[in-house]
Amino acid sequence: RKENIGITIPAEERERGIQRQIAARTRAEGLCELEMERVRKDGSRFPAHSVVTAMVDPEGRVSGFVEIVRDLTRRRLLERQLRETKEFLENVMASxxxxxxxxxxxxxxxxxxxxxxxxxxxxxxxxxxxxxxxxxxxxxxxxxxxxxxxxxxxxxxxxxxxxxxxxxxxxxxxxxxxxxxxxxxxxxxxxxxxxxLTQQKRLEAKLKETQAHLVEASKLRALGELVAGVAHELNNPLMASQTILHVIEGELHQDCPNKDRLQVIRRCNERIARIVDHLREFSRQDRPELRPLDVNVPVDNALLITEQQLLDHQIHLERRLAQGLPPVMADPNQLEQVFLNLISNARDALDEKEGNKELLIQTLLEQRAGHRWVVVTVKDTGPGIPPEILDKVMEPFFTTKPVGRGTGLGLSLCFKIVEDHGGMLEINSQVGLGTEVRVLLPAMMSTG
Ligand SMILES: Nc1ncnc2c1ncn2[C@@H]1O[C@H](COP(=O)(O)OP(=O)(O)O)[C@@H](O)[C@H]1O
Ligand SMILES: [Mg+2]
The missing domain is CATH 3.30.450.20 (PAS domain)
Known part of the structure; x- marks a missing residue:
């Protein structure tokens, strides 16, 4: 059966006279190429590419047309997928x-x-x-x-x-x-x-620091409660022992051979009393009584108490106290405790050293991270702290001193007090050169 090719062309295109146009172009140019929708027998449509050429008889007249039609459905699908993939990838990359x-x-x-x-x-x-x-x-x-x-x-x-x-x-x-x-x-x-990773590393370091800080602070708090209990329990029997000792001493006659022995017991008791005092100081639960204070005042007080002792130990003391420092909010007694502890640590360290024994006490103002700090440094030329124990020295009961000399509570007490004042305690030490402890306290805003 003969059918006109026209039935594969959509009706609306036929009405617009597309067939005539194709025929005209093919006659004129010998060939016409175009893309348009075509219609299948079942009426469904598909995109198609076609090439129409003219058949010419020996006299040069056009006797008919040949059309080669290619279904573009698959190609169009691939093109669309490619475009979508490309857009998808570009989106992923950009975001x-x-x-x-x-x-x-x-x-x-x-x-x-x-x-x-x-x-x-x-x-x-x-x-x-x-x-x-x-x-x-x-x-x-x-x-x-x-x-x-x-x-x-x-x-x-x-x-x-x-x-x-x-x-x-x-x-x-x-x-x-x-x-x-x-x-x-x-x-x-x-x-x-x-x-x-830079940001992440920074955050991690900060987190670690905060965590270490929290652990230290909570360890100290728990320990403080324990120690307060122990100190209290020790104090009662100690008082009893002291009183009875006093009574016995009074009743002994002058040349009793036990008198010297009782002296020894008395000295032991006094030592226990000192440790109990230290423990109580360490575990003091009451908040510091803060008031505006010139930091040079507790520094001077601590030096007043220790100066003679330092001289006796052949330690050369240099004091460099800055004048006109902004005040800090602080409890003068507690700060004095801190400086006394730091000075006695320096003295112990310098005792271990031959020759040049120097102690520098300095106060100054420092700007850091947008804040102003009043800084007190206690710096000695002692043997220094080996790096492997540096991060332990602030732990309660850590001491390298012989039994009977150190309690290991000094630095942890300092840490706790400075912490309560919103400050920081830093230790820099170099073996063979010496140790510098820095107490940083937030400076009060000047009122003009
Ligand atoms: N200025 C210093 N020089 C060298 N070592 C120090 C100094 N200060 C502290 N240390 C070390 O830190 C340890 C803990 O100090 P501290 O907490 O005051 O306890 P203690 O003085 O009772 O040992 C000391 O035993 C010592 O090893
Ligand atoms: Mg100490």
Whole structure:
């Protein structure tokens, strides 16, 4: 059966006279190419590409047409999928906070996403075409190393390295990279994902510090309660013992041989009493009585008490107290305790040393992180603290002194008091050179 080709052309196109147009163009140019919808027998439509050519008889007249029609359904589908994939990938790349960079085989940057631009502070155009090693702190050497691993293992995972921002700031990043291939599987470059660790590292360090601080503070609080109980329990029998001792001493006649022995017991009791006092001081639960105070006052008081003793120990004391410091909110008795403890630690340390024994007590004003601190430093030229015990010295009951000399409570008491004052206690020490303890107290705002 003969059918006119026209039935495969949609009715509306036929009405517009498309067939005549095609015939005219084909006659004129010998060939007509076009894309349009066509109609199947069941009435459904599909996109099609067609080429129409004219058949010409020997006299040069057009005797008919040949049309080659190709169904474009599959191609259109692929095109749409490709476009969607591309848009999807572009979206993913653009919204990733991690940096994504591709390079060619020589290491020249061929693409970078917005995350990378922001991380580095460069605009895309500044980097496209430049060599990736320019971003690496270790330069070309590191780029080669990464490429070697890529060639050997196809990928690099979680490689920690440092890169340079445009403003020369160094960023710690973690890099994962793999090889880029074309359709035939040939390697055409690399793709790398850069995760910025700098911020994370900073936060981690801060968190650790805070945690250590909290642990220290809560340990001290728990211990304070325990110690308060112990001190209380010890005090009663001690009082009884002292009283009875006193009575016995009074009743002994002058040349009794036990008199010396009782002296020894008395001295032991006195020592116990001193320790109990220390424990009570340490566990004192009451809040400090804060008032505006010139920090030089408790420093001077502490020196007044210890000066003679320092002289006896051949220690040369230098005091450098700044005048006109802003006041601090503080309890003068508690601060005096702190300085007494620090000075007696310095004295013990200097006792262990031959020759040059110097103690420097200094007060000054310091600006740090936008805050003003009144600082008291106690610095000795003693043997110093070995690094492996440096972070233990503030722990309650940690002492390196012989039994009977140290209680190990001095520095933890200082720590607690300074903490209660909203301040900080820092220890810098170098074996063989000496130790410096710094007490930082928040300076009060000047009232003008
Ligand atoms: N100025 C210092 N020089 C050297 N070591 C020190 C100094 N201050 C403290 N230390 C060390 O810290 C430890 C703990 O000090 P502290 O808490 O005051 O307890 P104590 O003085 O009773 O031992 C000391 O035993 C000592 O090892
Ligand atoms: Mg001490």
């Amino acid at each position: 990733s906070v991690d940096g994504i960079v591709t390079t060619d085989l020589k290491g020249h940057i061929t693409f970078l996403n917005r995350g990378m631009e922001e991380m580095l502070g460069y605009a895309r155009e500044e980097l496209l075409g430049t060599h990736i090693s320019r971003l690496y702190v270790k330069g070309i050497q590191e780029a080669r190393q990464i490429m070697e691993v890529l060639r050997a293992r196809q990928r690099v995972e979680n490689y920690e390295m440092q890169i340079l921002r445009k403003d020369q700031e160094v960023l710690s990043i973690i890099n994962s990279a793999s090889l880029l291939r074309d359709g035939e599987g040939n390697v055409i470059g690399t793709v790398g994902v850069f995760k910025d």
